[in-house]
Amino acid sequence: MKLMGAPRALVQRVHAGMGAVFGVVLFGILLTGAWSMAHEDLRAWFRGPSALSHKPAMAVEQWLEVAREKGMALDELRIRLPDSHHSVVELCASPGDCSVALDPANGRAVASGDAADILFNLHKSLFIGFPGRVLISLLGVVLLLMIWAGSALHSGRLQDLKRLRRDRGARVFAHDLHSLIGRWCGPWLLLFGVTGALSGLGALGTLGLAGQAFPGAPQQAFMHLLGAPPQVSAQASAARVDLDQLLREDAAAHPGFLAQNLALHRWGEPGAWVEVSGIQQGLPSTAVFERHAYAGADGVAVGTRSASGRGLWLQAFIAVQPLHFADYRWVPYGGPLLRAVHFAMALAAAVLVLSGLYLWLERRRLKAGAGWQVLLRLVVGGGGGLLTATAVLLCAGALGSGALAGWFWGSWLASLLLACVMPPRRQPLHLLLAVAGLAFVAAGGVHMVGSVRQGGLPLWPIDLVLLLCGASALWAVRRLISFTRAARAADANVA
Structure with a gap:
């Protein structure tokens, strides 16, 4: 019994100690993470009920006219298209600068809704950029260790899956609540921990190994991951392309594809081309990897990039982002339900951490x-x-x-x-x-x-x-x- 009790005591100390040291930060990460899953919806929510006219959208060319009026260069303009989850048109001078938001029906400028970015950036990077992403990922590792220790400490009795004693005081109630959430939310907690750990540590590993894989030219690692630009003839010009027609043809050529972005490259210059990026149904990926390129006045397809067929480990790495942030638009059926459950489990995980902190404080009160x-x-x-x-x-x-x-x-x-x-x-x-x-x-x-x-x-x-x-x-x-x-x-x- 002594030999068997010693490991349990050690696991207990590890579980309680890590919870005491990292618990408050984990609670903050899980709470803000839950709201980050609804980031785009929150941006629309902050704009207010009267922000949009809810009429048919204007032609893409008219959005380009608005961009010209606002002094934005069209040669590398990126347009975030409206859909059921993103109600406005955003004009982006660069991938990280989407400061112009428009009503898609009339081109009127609307509020950006960037107040939602406070919770999103707090969860994603603690407002300190890439080092913050790595730190958050390390907390994902801590969460996994705590899940392992907590699972080892609790019995597998079936009656504990429904026991929640409300009449035995705050400590007993918190203990039962902590155990109940841990048991029912176990798979989701593992998902949060694994995807959270890989989100930043995977990027750090890619940066660290890029120089080893491509000595003297580490940027080639990212080109290999994201894909090189298409080879476009210098005589090709996309300035007269009907972009709305191009989007319709792209949808017909790629069934189940949800276009999210339209990017112009070298617009108005020789060698111009257009890129449509988005989400492919049935494939857990993002618009960073799902892209279709078109060039010439007729919008001829000149290249397609996708996570499909790129190897098991690379596909798993690409799937981390949509799984972590509950983007289930790639799921053919039940995506909204999965997203709602994902959100509820994240809030429950925050309560799990909070109840654990309460128990630690009560034991030492x-x-x-x-x-x-x-x-x-x-x-x-x-x-x-x-x-x-x-x-x-x-x-x-x-x-x-x-x-x-x-x-x-x-x-x-x-x-x-x-x-x-x-x-x-x-x-x-x-x-x-x-x-x-x-x-x-x-x-x-x-x-x-x-x-x-x-x-x-x-x-x-x-x-x-x-x-x-x-x-x-x-x-x-x-x-x-x-x-x-x-x-x-x-x-x-x-x-």
Whole structure:
């Protein structure tokens, strides 16, 4: 028994120690990751119900006229096309600069909705670029180790798959909730950990190995991965191509292909060509790898690049991005349902981490040392503050407020400062949850009412999620108050 107990004790220490050290950051990554899955929908949500006219789209040539009027060069212009998940036209001077957003029906400039980028960039890179991506990927490895340790610690009894004791106090409730989420969300947690780890570490490995594979010319590694530009005759000119007709012909030539981007190359010059990129049904890939090239006044096909047929490991690497961010448009059936489940599992994973942190704090509450107090303040101010700041950001966006980034960072900083100045026994968790709940409810309600007044509910799933998040936060406040009163009554009886 001693020999068998020692490994379990070691696993317990690893699980609890890693959760204590990385738990708050993991909670933030999982929470922002859930909202990042709805990034494009959130951008449309922040534009407001009256942002678009919902009329038939203009011809592509008219969008080019708008680009000329705004002083944008057409020689390397990239156009993000509207679809069911992306309601506006975006004109991009470069892949990373899509600052011009237009109503596809009339070319009128609309708000960019870039407030949604706050949560997306926080999850993707912590606002520090490529080093942040690598750091997030390392946290994916930490998540995998914690999943392994947690799975080893829990029994396989069937009754534990449904046990959630609500009448035995906060600690027992948190333990059952932690175990329940871990069991039911296990496959999704593995998906989050594996794809998160590969997202940044895979890119780092590619950078590191590029010089070894192609000595003196590491850029050839990326050309091999992404594909070289097509060979286009210098006499070819695409300036007179009917781009709308080209898109229709591309759709006919490639059934099941969803065009997302239209890129002009050397437009108006000899050797001009056009590239259509997007998602191919049945293939877990992205627009970076699924591309069709056309050249000449007749739009002759001059090249096709795809993840299909490129080897098992490379296809698995390409599939990481759509799987991680719940882009299931490549799934023939049930894509929206998978996306909804993916989002729910990410929120559940955040609750899993939060319940684990609570259990760690409860086990060490009686000692209440310096480390306990620091972690308590980080959990309340960092984790609870992030939840509150997210709700305030969405509420301010629904109310049409400006300076949304200021609302987000100001709310988070205020929560951290409040947690730091309050004594450990009087942490403002109830207050932060109440503010978050009310703000979520207000955000969903205000946006939904505005949408109804405009004659529809195009983004009702986000409004519904916000209302459910608000109701859950307010329910959590009620339960915390109930648990606190029960604990005080028990202490009084003992005294």
